[in-house]
Amino acid sequence: MATATEIGSLAARIRPSSGGDQAGLASSRRSLDRSLLRAGTVCRAPQPARWGLVVRSLKATERSGRAVDVVGTSNGPVSSEISNSSFALPSTEHSLEETRVVSNPRRKTKIVCTIGPSTNTREMIWKLAEAGMNVARLNMSHGDHESHQKIIDLVKEYNAQSKGNVIAIMLDTKGPEVRSGDVPQPILLKEGQEFNFTIKRGVSSEDTVSVNYDDFVNDVEVGDILLVDGGMMSLAVRSKTVDTVKCEVIDGGELKSRRHLNVRGKSATLPSITEKDWEDIKFGVDHKVDFYAVSFVKDAKVVHELKDYLKRCNADIHVIVKIESADSIQNLHSIISASDGAMVARGDLGAELPIEEVPLLQEEIINRCRSMEKPVIVATNMLESMINHPTPTRAEVSDIAIAVREGADAIMLSGETAHGKYPLKAVKVMHTVAWRTESTQSTSNNQPVLPSAVQAAICGEFSQRHMSAMFAAHATTMANTLGTPIIVFTQTGSMAILLSHYRPSSTIFAFTNEERIKQRLALYHGVLPIHMQFSNDAEETFSRAIKYLLDRKYLEKEEYVTLVQSGIHSIWRQESTHHIQVRKVQG
Numbered sequence: 001m002a003t004a005t006e007i008g009s010l011a012a013r014i015r016p017s018s019g020g021d022q023a024g025l026a027s028s029r030r031s032l033d034r035s036l037l038r039a040g041t042v043c044r045a046p047q048p049a050r051w052g053l054v055v056r057s058l059k060a061t062e063r064s065g066r067a068v069d070v071v072g073t074s075n076g077p078v079s080s081e082i083s084n085s086s087f088a089l090p091s092t093e094h095s096l097e098e099t100r101v102v103s104n105p106r107r108k109t110k111i112v113c114t115i116g117p118s119t120n121t122r123e124m125i126w127k128l129a130e131a132g133m134n135v136a137r138l139n140m141s142h143g144d145h146e147s148h149q150k151i152i153d154l155v156k157e158y159n160a161q162s163k164g165n166v167i168a169i170m171l172d173t174k175g176p177e178v179r180s181g182d183v184p185q186p187i188l189l190k191e192g193q194e195f196n197f198t199i200k201r202g203v204s205s206e207d208t209v210s211v212n213y214d215d216f217v218n219d220v221e222v223g224d225i226l227l228v229d230g231g232m233m234s235l236a237v238r239s240k241t242v243d244t245v246k247c248e249v250i251d252g253g254e255l256k257s258r259r260h261l262n263v264r265g266k267s268a269t270l271p272s273i274t275e276k277d278w279e280d281i282k283f284g285v286d287h288k289v290d291f292y293a294v295s296f297v298k299d300a301k302v303v304h305e306l307k308d309y310l311k312r313c314n315a316d317i318h319v320i321v322k323i324e325s326a327d328s329i330q331n332l333h334s335i336i337s338a339s340d341g342a343m344v345a346r347g348d349l350g351a352e353l354p355i356e357e358v359p360l361l362q363e364e365i366i367n368r369c370r371s372m373e374k375p376v377i378v379a380t381n382m383l384e385s386m387i388n389h390p391t392p393t394r395a396e397v398s399d400i401a402i403a404v405r406e407g408a409d410a411i412m413l414s415g416e417t418a419h420g421k422y423p424l425k426a427v428k429v430m431h432t433v434a435w436r437t438e439s440t441q442s443t444s445n446n447q448p449v450l451p452s453a454v455q456a457a458i459c460g461e462f463s464q465r466h467m468s469a470m471f472a473a474h475a476t477t478m479a480n481t482l483g484t485p486i487i488v489f490t491q492t493g494s495m496a497i498l499l500s501h502y503r504p505s506s507t508i509f510a511f512t513n514e515e516r517i518k519q520r521l522a523l524y525h526g527v528l529p530i531h532m533q534f535s536n537d538a539e540e541t542f543s544r545a546i547k548y549l550l551d552r553k554y555l556e557k558e559e560y561v562t563l564v565q566s567g568i569h570s571i572w573r574q575e576s577t578h579h580i581q582v583r584k585v586q587g
């Protein structure tokens with residue numbers, strides 16, 4: 001059986017009080033360097049640590065002059081079908097071939113794909129998963145429970161059959177959004193023409209369409225600007241009757257079914273969780289989804305209300321708040337604090353607030369989430385042009401790179417995968433751009449900082465949680481310095497999530513004995529979740545974990561790994577001390 005031996009002198013067990021052996025450490029570092037260099041898989045990192053950080057180089061092999069194969073699972077393409085397929089970008093092939101030094105062969109930023117008519121079949125779910133989808137998003141503004149259940153069943157079937165890869169499921173509530181009604185044919189709106197929105201149901205004519213919100217006439221005032229589809233079309237309100245808002249078209253276009261309507265600078269006076277949302281939330285509980293993305297959260301109260309409901313249902317589902325309304329910006333700190341993560345929902349955000357605020361808010365929301373140890377998703381329009389075209393605009397490529405550099409845990413595709421013509425190509429582009437961007441990120445800028453733990457220690461409020469944070473930060477420093485992957489054993493996911501927060505340079509292999517935790521961890525930056533039964537014998541479990549990684553070529557013999565045995569719920573420990581070990585992988 002495969003094992004990993006400790007480097008004795010690296011004082012593998014680090015306890016809060018232990019200092020470590022400097023001479024032994026230096027000699028271990030030298031032998032580590034030598035053995036890795038012998039394996040012929042290393043080169044110097046662009047910005048080496050003091051004693052020469054070693055990183056693996058990625059071997060990119062060109063096949064038939066087409067796609068470049070990157071070995072990976074949920075963090076990148078695995079199947080030869082994908083790697084040989086024709087949807088690799090020619091320009092990207094070139095850039096990958098040019099790439100010689102990367103810190104990690106696996107993508108760390110996760111990809112969320114909205115599932116819709118273009119992708120709601122078994123074949124497409126499988127292909128999206130193999131192309132790099134990490135989370136499947138169900139938008140409850142469209143489709144019915146039957147169609148969403150079919151997707152949930154397909155994702156679960158994929159998870160059960162796939163060897164190693166896992167896809168999480170995110171249910172996105174409709175929320176108190178205002179939409180135009182269904183239209184049999186798109187209606188052409190011309191600049192200067194009169195066009196009306198009525199609260200009467202089922203109206204669709206050349207100059208009038210229904211809205212789904214009865215108070216629309218009361219909320220809207222003469223002079224307001226209405227934005228359709230986040231600003232694709234706009235209209236000025238000229239007058240109102242008891243049931244109709246009469247407008248003049250400013251920017252025209254084609255009005256299709258169920259389009260978003262926003263009033264510039266105003267939020268609808270609807271509750272954040274509507275009656276329909278509660279029905280959808282119950283549907284999510286019944287079908288054990290992993291995340292809710294809650295639309296139009298205005299304050300923390302609604303998050304507490306949802307969490308209380310989930311507790312009563314005994315449902316372990318994480319709550320991601322969508323930051324998309326003017327109101328949510330005022331309460332950003334308390335909303336994020338109450339949640340398990342956030343989404344920068346740029347579509348509605350850019351309609352309710354001036355569009356030039358969106359990039360600034362994106363950065364602020366990412367920074368806040370990062371400082372509060374919560375995952376953050378950047379969403380909407382990332383590859384919008386790929387709904388109709390096989391290649392992205394350069395601006396879209398830059399947008400992905402910016403979100404990755406700013407430190408998003410995940411980036412999201414909406415219409416691109418829901419109803420676009422090139423859903424697989426869009427995932428492939430997102431994967432490649434994220435991976436390439438990550439490969440240029442320097443670890444030296446990325447050393448973990450621990451302001452909250454230090455502050456807590458000063459105030460005498462040092463808790464188990466702070467202790468875990470300290471160990472996650474130190475494990476990250478150690479793994480970054482030595483250039484090793486991290487292996488963590490987790491029952492609740494908490495230690496893997498903390499490690500992800502500190503953004504280690506290489507992969508976090510998170511072994512868990514809970515299938516649900518494995519699925520949840522799919523969202524987190526840099527985490528590759530693996531399900532494994534834990535036995536009472538820690539060493540035997542470690543050996544099986546190492547064998548698993550060796551069999552899948554995630555590790556090589558003689559390689560070093562940083563092994564973290566920690567977390568709030570202790571596994572194999574009598575007391576709750578934490579262990580970080582550096583071990584050499586044996587065959």
Ligand SMILES: Nc1ncnc2c1ncn2[C@@H]1O[C@H](COP(=O)(O)OP(=O)(O)O)[C@@H](O)[C@H]1O
Binds near residue numbers: 114115116347
């Ligand atoms: N489950 C679904 N059924 C039908 N169409 C869908 C579904 N999910 C998404 N779509 C289509 O994909 C488009 C883009 O998805 P998304 O951005 O999530 O929606 P929206 O912007 O309407 O909230 C939607 O406007 C809709 O046309």
Ligand SMILES: C=C(OP(=O)(O)O)C(=O)O
Binds near residue numbers: 172345346349379414
């Ligand atoms: C993600 C968003 O929300 P939705 O697509 O659910 O309207 C958004 O507004 O950017």
